[in-house]
Amino acid sequence: MLDKNYNPKDFEEKIYQKWESDGDFKPDMRSGKDAFCIVIPPPNVTGILHMGHALDDTLQDILIRYNRMLGKKVLWQPGTDHAGIATQMVVERNLAAQGISRHDLGREKFIETVWQWREKSGGTICRQLRRLGASCDWSRERFTMDEGLSAAVRKIFVKLYKDGLIYKAKKLVNWDSKFMTAISDLEVIQKETTGKMYYYKYPIAGEPGEFVHIATTRPETMFGDTAVAVSKDNEKLKHLIGKNCILPIINREIPIIADDHADPEKGTGAVKITPAHDFNDFEVGKRHNLPLINILNPDATLNENTPFPGMDTQTARQKTIAKLEELGLMEKIEDHPMVIPYGERSNVVIEPMLTDQWFVDAPVLAKEAIRAVEAGEMEFVPKSYEKTYFEWMRNIQPWCISRQLWWGHQMPIWYAEDGTVFCEETEEEAQAAADKQFGRPVKLTRETDVLDTWFSSGLWAFSTLGWPDENSEYLKTFYPTSVLVTGFDIIFFWVARMMMMSMYAMKRVPFKKAYIHGLIRDEHGRKMSKSKGNTVDPMEIIEKYGADALRFFMAAMETQGRDINMNENRVAGYRNFATKLWNAARFGEMNGAKPVKDFDETKVSFVLNKWIIAKAKEASAEVTRNLEAFRFSDAANSVYQFVWGTFCDWYIEMIKPVLYGDDETAKAETKATFSWVLDRILVILHPFMPFITTQLWDNLADRDEKLILHSWPQNEVVDNQAKEAVDWVIEAVSAVRSLRAEMNLPAGAKLKALLKDASAEVVTYARDFAGIICSLARLESIDVLHDAVTPDMVQTVCRGAAILLPLKGVVDFAAERERLQKELAQLDKNLAGYAAKLSNAAFVERAPAKVVEEEKKRQADALANKAKVEAALARIANL
RNA sequence: GGGUGUGUAGCUCAGGUGGUUAGAGCGUUACGUUGACAUCGUAGAGGUCGCAGGUUCGAGUCCUGCCACUCCCACCA
Numbered sequence: 001m002l003d004k005n006y007n008p009k010d011f012e013e014k015i016y017q018k019w020e021s022d023g024d025f026k027p028d029m030r031s032g033k034d035a036f037c038i039v040i041p042p043p044n045v046t047g048i049l050h051m052g053h054a055l056d057d058t059l060q061d062i063l064i065r066y067n068r069m070l071g072k073k074v075l076w077q078p079g080t081d082h083a084g085i086a087t088q089m090v091v092e093r094n095l096a097a098q099g100i101s102r103h104d105l106g107r108e109k110f111i112e113t114v115w116q117w118r119e120k121s122g123g124t125i126c127r128q129l130r131r132l133g134a135s136c137d138w139s140r141e142r143f144t145m146d147e148g149l150s151a152a153v154r155k156i157f158v159k160l161y162k163d164g165l166i167y168k169a170k171k172l173v174n175w176d177s178k179f180m181t182a183i184s185d186l187e188v189i190q191k192e193t194t195g196k197m198y199y200y201k202y203p204i205a206g207e208p209g210e211f212v213h214i215a216t217t218r219p220e221t222m223f224g225d226t227a228v229a230v231s232k233d234n235e236k237l238k239h240l241i242g243k244n245c246i247l248p249i250i251n252r253e254i255p256i257i258a259d260d261h262a263d264p265e266k267g268t269g270a271v272k273i274t275p276a277h278d279f280n281d282f283e284v285g286k287r288h289n290l291p292l293i294n295i296l297n298p299d300a301t302l303n304e305n306t307p308f309p310g311m312d313t314q315t316a317r318q319k320t321i322a323k324l325e326e327l328g329l330m331e332k333i334e335d336h337p338m339v340i341p342y343g344e345r346s347n348v349v350i351e352p353m354l355t356d357q358w359f360v361d362a363p364v365l366a367k368e369a370i371r372a373v374e375a376g377e378m379e380f381v382p383k384s385y386e387k388t389y390f391e392w393m394r395n396i397q398p399w400c401i402s403r404q405l406w407w408g409h410q411m412p413i414w415y416a417e418d419g420t421v422f423c424e425e426t427e428e429e430a431q432a433a434a435d436k437q438f439g440r441p442v443k444l445t446r447e448t449d450v451l452d453t454w455f456s457s458g459l460w461a462f463s464t465l466g467w468p469d470e471n472s473e474y475l476k477t478f479y480p481t482s483v484l485v486t487g488f489d490i491i492f493f494w495v496a497r498m499m500m501m502s503m504y505a506m507k508r509v510p511f512k513k514a515y516i517h518g519l520i521r522d523e524h525g526r527k528m529s530k531s532k533g534n535t536v537d538p539m540e541i542i543e544k545y546g547a548d549a550l551r552f553f554m555a556a557m558e559t560q561g562r563d564i565n566m567n568e569n570r571v572a573g574y575r576n577f578a579t580k581l582w583n584a585a586r587f588g589e590m591n592g593a594k595p596v597k598d599f600d601e602t603k604v605s606f607v608l609n610k611w612i613i614a615k616a617k618e619a620s621a622e623v624t625r626n627l628e629a630f631r632f633s634d635a636a637n638s639v640y641q642f643v644w645g646t647f648c649d650w651y652i653e654m655i656k657p658v659l660y661g662d663d664e665t666a667k668a669e670t671k672a673t674f675s676w677v678l679d680r681i682l683v684i685l686h687p688f689m690p691f692i693t694t695q696l697w698d699n700l701a702d703r704d705e706k707l708i709l710h711s712w713p714q715n716e717v718v719d720n721q722a723k724e725a726v727d728w729v730i731e732a733v734s735a736v737r738s739l740r741a742e743m744n745l746p747a748g749a750k751l752k753a754l755l756k757d758a759s760a761e762v763v764t765y766a767r768d769f770a771g772i773i774c775s776l777a778r779l780e781s782i783d784v785l786h787d788a789v790t791p792d793m794v795q796t797v798c799r800g801a802a803i804l805l806p807l808k809g810v811v812d813f814a815a816e817r818e819r820l821q822k823e824l825a826q827l828d829k830n831l832a833g834y835a836a837k838l839s840n841a842a843f844v845e846r847a848p849a850k851v852v853e854e855e856k857k858r859q860a861d862a863l864a865n866k867a868k869v870e871a872a873l874a875r876i877a878n879l
Numbered sequence: 880g881g882g883u884g885u886g887u888a889g890c891u892c893a894g895g896u897g898g899u900u901a902g903a904g905c906g907u908u909a910c911g912u913u914g915a916c917a918u919c920g921u922a923g924a925g926g927u928c929g930c931a932g933g934u935u936c937g938a939g940u941c942c943u944g945c946c947a948c949u950c951c952c953a954c955c956a
Contacts, residue, residue: 214956562884569890570904580916586915589915652915741921834899
């Protein structure tokens with residue numbers, strides 16, 4: 001017996017545990033069919049599930065479950081990312097709460113602490129994914145810091161190094177002064193702010209009273225200036241080129257050089273050049289061989305190359321201005337809208353800083369990654385994202401992969417005393433190589449830097465499947481993976497890097513398709529953020545409405561290329577949908593419907609049953625077609641419409657008279673059909689709502705076969721014989737119901753309906769389905785009119801007949817006339833349209849014959865209807 | 880500055896290759912306790928498809944221009 005109410009909390013978690021302990025998520029390696037594999041975008045091990053995950057992982061689970069039901073070898077490979085900065089930050093924060101810094105612990109102890117933390121708290125997000133219903137093969141869960149994945153990292157690193165694609169260079173990089181590490185361009189967030197533009201002047205050397213006027217947003221960087229640049233085309237200022245000016249306060253002389261970086265239209269036309277602290281100035285410095293003066297400490301305080309060592313930049317800026325003021329060199333300060341770079345994680349201002357860092361030669365790796373997409377080896381869905389990808393890949397810069405952190409993959413680099421670099425997968429190999437090269441035992445020290453987290457994520461598609469073991473069964477079976485599902489915000493971070501790394505290491509794409517979805521926003525379309533306080537916790541939604549409702553919401557809202565606005569009402573609506581299905585199942589149970597083993601649905605004889613079976617097969621085909629095309633919302637709506645709009649609203653209502661009647665043959669077939677269709681619904685709804693479908697499947701009958709592994713309907717023949725008849729019944733019932741409502745007829749009044757001008761088929765339909773029509777339209781009877789029409793009859797028209805309801809004195813004829821006039825007006829409007837089209841020679845001539853035929857038929861139908869309405873109107877004209 | 884996407888009912892959104900009278904959910908109005916379901920049922924109201932041109936027998940759909948908004952990238956002394 002099913003519970004009276006649908007209560008997802010009662011069974012969702014239990015069902016999940018059963019699936020997992022039964023091993024239902026493991027691929028059936030003996031299946032003769034294709035392999036299907038998705039690698040999960042690994043969430044940060046520190047993370048908790050947010051709406052973005054809920055969307056991403058729901059879509060993946062739908063594809064996974066669908067393909068599993070198709071009988072393929074299906075693997076959803078789960079795991080988490082060690083998330084260098086994020087994790088180090090979390091653990092450091094915990095330590096700070098105990099008054100400990102990571103430096104107190106030392107590197108080794110600190111890393112140990114991180115591992116302990118991960119043991120204790122790292123499993124949250126995977127538990128939440130289970131709650132969502134994600135059918136990952138957890139027995140294969142991986143972590144980017146696992147030994148296997150670390151081995152993959154070392155192997156690729158060494159290979160890249162030996163191929164000359166990893167190199168060390170002293171370059172200007174984005175420096176995060178909170179974590180005291182370099183970060184990549186992508187980890188820098190530009191923020192709009194209103195800053196100040198400071199105008200002041202530098203005296204010209206040897207020409208008292210002469211000055212060069214400067215405008216800058218960062219006066220404190222003047223201590224690192226090694227030139228002032230002026231455009232050679234700047235008529236007003238070019239006379240200064242070749243002279244020297246004097247940096248006030250520190251009285252250092254620097255040259256005035258000619259460089260087109262100085263735009264005569266901007267600022268004062270003369271630009272201070274600080275090569276060690278500005279990306280543009282760095283380039284200018286290179287062109288003119290200027291010295292580089294670093295003025296900052298790693299924590300972004302000024303260093304001893306300035307008059308303000310140890311001072312932070314803001315304070316130093318005020319001090320500098322004050323000094324310039326004192327010297328009479330300040331001219332003005334203006335408000336200035338500007339964009340300031342911040343660290344994605346640290347939220348501190350990012351400083352361009354001259355440091356030694358390691359780089360991957362991304363422009364070289366990008367070539368194959370671009371070619372593979374051009375050649376269609378990997379396809380973006382929707383295709384438009386290809387453009388974004390190409391744009392970025394074609395302009396890619398060297399990728400800074402070294403981080404001055406502790407948590408991460410330590411680079412497999414060793415230095416000899418003289419600085420010679422040895423890059424090997426193990427210390428032993430490095431030592432051996434060094435000893436051999438030097439011809440004596442050498443003392444090596446290991447590079448302390450760790451790798452950018454995205455370096456290991458870039459290998460995810462093959463490292464999780466067993467690489468570097470080329471003989472791994474999983475690697476052979478599942479690589480390249482089938483599809484990657486992820487948000488557009490991560491195309492550069494991850495998709496691009498996986499493409500580069502996979503093409504380099506595997507010579508093949510990591511996935512054949514990349515399905516890119518949008519963001520989940522709040523209900524007004526604003527981005528969700530903790531600071532705005534508009535985040536929605538998926539676990540709370542699941543708690544309130546069940547995982548199935550949230551999943552269905554995600555699927556139903558997912559249309560390609562668009563962001564999704566969170567809408568709790570809509571989730572509630574899909575919970576109601578689940579309730580509806582639950583009650584439909586209860587209806588069957590209460591009427592003794594049970595799945596019939598070996599039921600042959602092609603052998604049913606009753607029209608209603610034939611009809612619903614055909615509809616169910618059509619719906620199945622629609623879902624299949626839409627899922628194959630990644631049209632999630634269309635797929636979800638196909639099931640929704642069938643379950644609610646067809647099965648519940650019509651089929652269940654239409655079979656009631658049969659079930660309550662005494663034709664035992666009809667009853668038996670109808671019950672069996674009902675159960676067959678309900679089972680079919682459970683099958684095609686399962687990828688979207690795995691919990692309720694399983695709960696019903698398991699409770700409606702004792703059966704060995706599991707729904708999660710049930711076969712998906714394919715290539716069915718749809719028998720549409722019954723369509724005409726049932727469609728007419730639906731039309732007739734709707735017409736009578738409308739009429740009753742418009743005429744304000746009492747809901748309880750049993751009326752005798754009469755058919756006029758009915759075609760032969762319609763008469764048959766009306767006779768065959770009289771009981772059903774009467775039940776649904778609340779009629780006493782439906783017959784063919786033999787006598788003359790009497791004035792007390794109201795009329796409605798439907799295909800192939802007019803339906804009359806005799807209403808002795810019940811009806812308001814003025815209202816009826818009004819209603820008929822309205823109907824007539826609508827018909828006339830339509831007829832005008834048809835006539836206009838059909839009298840247009842060009843239309844008749846050029847439009848396809850089929851379209852013209854359809855138009856003619858519409859016209860004929862409308863004309864027939866018009867005649868009936870006019871007749872009715874005439875009859876009651878004087879009443 | 881370069882690029883992308885969006886603009887359809889009060890709200891949130893569907894409308895693959897142009898072809899009925901433009902749809903859904905929520906909300907709203909009227910009616911309804913009909914032997915699955917009030918987390919429900921029945922019927923209705925509600926839209927000049929951002930604006931202006933163009934192509935076409937036919938445009939929400941294709942083209943051009945404009946307006947408004949979103950996002951991404953780069954840069955801003």
